Amino acid sequence: MALKVELKPNERIIIGSVVIRNDEQRTRFFIEGEAPILREKDILTAASADTPAKKIYLAIQLMYLAGDPTEQHEVYFQLVRDFLQAAPSALPHMSEINNCILSGELYKALKAAKKLISYEAELLEHAKRV
Secondary structure, three states: OOEEEEEOOOOEEEEOOEEEEOOOOOEEEEEOOOOOEEEHHHOOOOOOOOOHHHHHHHHHHHHHHOOOHHHHHHHHHHHHHHHHHHOHHHHHHHHHHHHHHHOOOHHHHHHHHHHHHHHHHHHHHHHHHO
16 A cells, blocks of 8 residues: 655655655545655754754664664663663653654654653753743
8 A cells, every 4th residue: 555645845754765845736646565764754864863862862863764773772772871860751652652663663762752852941041931
């Protein structure tokens, strides 16, 4: 079964290791086969990974897009250790992410990492108020 993707004008998408940018009109196409796919709204760049949780997301994103996800494991696990040392209350989020990674469900790990980014924002907001 093919995946139907609709792109807004000038929207980008990554399919495998290729970045595709849409033209000036809305476009619909179908992807048949297996490849990592990320829409522009889900893509994080090194420049925009400006918090510890976003750096974890970026490491997972690189695992997802890479041919060999183990290349990012050392970086990922160091980021996780540092994050948990600073915010031990994030352990349930990290456990969910790690379970997804260990079961090979890297796209689900990205979704779980988005929850971690939201949790981090809550922690930072709470710290500002106190």
